[in-house]
Amino acid sequence: MNTAAPKDQPQSLTGRIDSLLRAAIATVLEDPSADVDPLIRASSNPDHGDFQANVAMSLAKKLGQKPRDLAEAIVAATELGELAEPMEVAGPGFINITLKPSAIATQLEAMSNENLGVISDDDAHPIVIDLCSVNVAKTLHVGHLRSTIIGDALARVLERLGRTVLRENHLGDWGLPIALVLDRLRKDSVDLDQLQLEDLDHAYRIAQQAIKADPRGLDVARQRALSHRVAELEAQQRGADEALDSAKQVLIGLQQGDPELVSQWEKLIDCTMRSVYEMLDSLGSKLGPEHNRGESFYRDLLASTVETFESAGVAKANQGALVVAFEDRERPLLIRKSDGGFLYATTDLAAIDHRVHVLGADRLLYVVDARQRDHFRDVFDAARLIGWDKTADGHKVEFSHVAFGSVLGKDKKPLKTRSGDNISLSSLLNEAMSRGQAEVHRRAADPKSPTHGLEESLLDATGAAIGIGAVKYADLSNDLLRDYVFDMDRMISFEGNTGPYLQYAHARVCSIFARSDGSPFEDQPLMLDEPEERALGLMLLAYGPVITDVAASLEPHRLCQYLYRLSESYNSFYQQCPVLKTEDPAVRKSRLRLCDLVRRVLADGLDLLGIEAPQRM
Numbered sequence: 051m052n053t054a055a056p057k058d059q060p061q062s063l064t065g066r067i068d069s070l071l072r073a074a075i076a077t078v079l080e081d082p083s084a085d086v087d088p089l090i091r092a093s094s095n096p097d098h099g100d101f102q103a104n105v106a107m108s109l110a111k112k113l114g115q116k117p118r119d120l121a122e123a124i125v126a127a128t129e130l131g132e133l134a135e136p137m138e139v140a141g142p143g144f145i146n147i148t149l150k151p152s153a154i155a156t157q158l159e160a161m162s163n164e165n166l167g168v169i170s171d172d173d174a175h176p177i178v179i180d181l182c183s184v185n186v187a188k189t190l191h192v193g194h195l196r197s198t199i200i201g202d203a204l205a206r207v208l209e210r211l212g213r214t215v216l217r218e219n220h221l222g223d224w225g226l227p228i229a230l231v232l233d234r235l236r237k238d239s240v241d242l243d244q245l246q247l248e249d250l251d252h253a254y255r256i257a258q259q260a261i262k263a264d265p266r267g268l269d270v271a272r273q274r275a276l277s278h279r280v281a282e283l284e285a286q287q288r289g290a291d292e293a294l295d296s297a298k299q300v301l302i303g304l305q306q307g308d309p310e311l312v313s314q315w316e317k318l319i320d321c322t323m324r325s326v327y328e329m330l331d332s333l334g335s336k337l338g339p340e341h342n343r344g345e346s347f348y349r350d351l352l353a354s355t356v357e358t359f360e361s362a363g364v365a366k367a368n369q370g371a372l373v374v375a376f377e378d379r380e381r382p383l384l385i386r387k388s389d390g391g392f393l394y395a396t397t398d399l400a401a402i403d404h405r406v407h408v409l410g411a412d413r414l415l416y417v418v419d420a421r422q423r424d425h426f427r428d429v430f431d432a433a434r435l436i437g438w439d440k441t442a443d444g445h446k447v448e449f450s451h452v453a454f455g456s457v458l459g460k461d462k463k464p465l466k467t468r469s470g471d472n473i474s475l476s477s478l479l480n481e482a483m484s485r486g487q488a489e490v491h492r493r494a495a496d497p498k499s500p501t502h503g504l505e506e507s508l509l510d511a512t513g514a515a516i517g518i519g520a521v522k523y524a525d526l527s528n529d530l531l532r533d534y535v536f537d538m539d540r541m542i543s544f545e546g547n548t549g550p551y552l553q554y555a556h557a558r559v560c561s562i563f564a565r566s567d568g569s570p571f572e573d574q575p576l577m578l579d580e581p582e583e584r585a586l587g588l589m590l591l592a593y594g595p596v597i598t599d600v601a602a603s604l605e606p607h608r609l610c611q612y613l614y615r616l617s618e619s620y621n622s623f624y625q626q627c628p629v630l631k632t633e634d635p636a637v638r639k640s641r642l643r644l645c646d647l648v649r650r651v652l653a654d655g656l657d658l659l660g661i662e663a664p665q666r667m
């Protein structure tokens with residue numbers, strides 16, 4: 051684990067042990083410049099200590115030594131002082147490390163401030179997160195919801211570490227498909243001031259239908275001299291050509307800034323964005339109009355982008371088109387069509403240029419459906435070929451496609467409504483909220499419930515937070531690439547690895563403070579004598595490193611998993627160690643301090659996932 055902290059920040063406990071072991075290994079190797087990862091892992095069995103360092107096995111092999119001998123030598127060279135008990139070598143050469151309770155307590159003291167042990171990253175370059183990125187005039191689908199939820203969580207985690215995050219909503223708001231829709235709506239004299247998403251969707255489908263032709267079928271019909279069929283297919287071809295020509299005229303008009311067309315085009319965008327904002331509002335995502343920078347933003351930069359590639363010799367002519375070829379694969383990346391038109395990839399290259407050279411970002415994350423994997427591989431490689439993987443100040447730029455799988459219905463097919471359309475996102479989120487509200491009202495009816503007698507509006511807000519929390523957690527708690535089944539019953543349950551379970555765990559910790567007499571406990575030194583107290587303390591200390599890990603791996607499920615394990619550790623603690631009922635005031639206060647850290651870490655972690663943590667449930 052890489053837990054090194056920048057200078058003048060308190061290191062995590064594992065980070066400190068990591069550094070001490072590294073130094074010891076360098077001593078053993080008699081090479082001061084050696085920097086060997088001691089491979090520290092949490093022990094799965096408490097009998098083997100809290101952690102184990104596994105480096106001896108692999109290192110001994112390289113050196114041609116016995117692993118146990120090497121482990122003994124490392125142990126002899128390590129001075130852990132107040133941090134841990136003397137280390138033990140076990141089995142083939144594991145180094146077992148048992149922390150001293152005082153070291154755990156001291157470290158917990160150090161994390162009791164606002165940082166909660168999260169070590170900040172002082173790199174000043176912004177990080178761009180491309181998220182949401184819906185297409186104008188097309189129905190929003192569940193993939194855009196996932197992109198928004200995952201992108202928002204990653205943005206929050208990176209911001210928590212102190213990084214500047216630039217959220218970029220790369221709207222599909224330009225190009226022939228949109229011109230086709232606009233042309234259709236104009237021909238049908240649709241009142242664009244009254245436009246609804248359904249009208250747009252309808253026009254999109256009709257427009258796509260209208261440009262369909264069957265040139266091969268036409269050839270065959272001609273060869274077989276099927277005059278009837280030939281006439282039919284010729285008419286279809288003429289219609290398609292006309293529709294395309296007419297849409298191209300609209301696009302040219304838009305390109306030239308024709309005021310009427312531009313104002314109509316804006317109405318299409320407004321109509322789409324109204325439902326996007328409705329979705330964002332329900333989600334409580336930190337994403338707004340200020341983050342919109344759609345494909346249209348780059349329209350005047352495409353020609354010069356292509357020109358840059360061409361003059362650098364990175365792009366070459368190929369049958370009238372312009373392509374970037376790669377050494378390790380056959381299919382090149384098309385960046386200008388033979389008719390002079392630009393493509394989705396061209397826009398993405400222009401966007402990289404902007405993000406790296408204008409925004410100065412050193413990390414670009416694209417939270418997009420896994421089906422676009424090849425697209426991003428090509429685009430990133432093309433950007434590297436032209437040298438756009440360095441910022442102006444010479445910093446290396448990292449490109450990542452944060453790919454995610456599909457959301458499936460119970461039939462294991464991509465989630466659809468009964469009519470076969472892509473499910474409407476607002477109906478899905480509304481259902482989640484009303485299910486959450488029904489559950490909260492049901493519970494509040496019980497006179498023993500902490501929510502009994504609360505104001506309706508508060509119950510409704512809590513219910514909505516539970517419904518939305520359930521949807522978000524389901525999206526974040528699995529390996530992102532895995533397709534998952536959208537099962538509202540399961541995800542809204544208060545039991546199992548769900549959002550509501552974690553929210554409920556947090557509310558239960560809060561309830562201890564509601565029941566306590568309110569006397570101060572912060573001044574009490576922590577006492578970790580019971581095994582459950584010690585285990586909970588260690589779990590709390592793992593929070594900071596987990597956040598660092600999520601930022602590096604871009605895998606939010608690691609944070610979900612951590613919060614779930616923390617809740618379980620808290621449950622064991624709570625069962626074994628009475629808090630308010632404990633007579634000894636010192637023990638009671640110490641336990642209240644642990645509870646306080648648990649509620650703060652849970653609230654902070656849920657917030658990073660974009661999930662609210664109500665006080666009472």
Ligand code: ARG
Nearest residue numbers: 180183184185220222398418
């Ligand atoms: N609008 C695209 C779609 O819905 C996603 C855009 C992703 N971002 C990007 N820079 N290509 O498929």
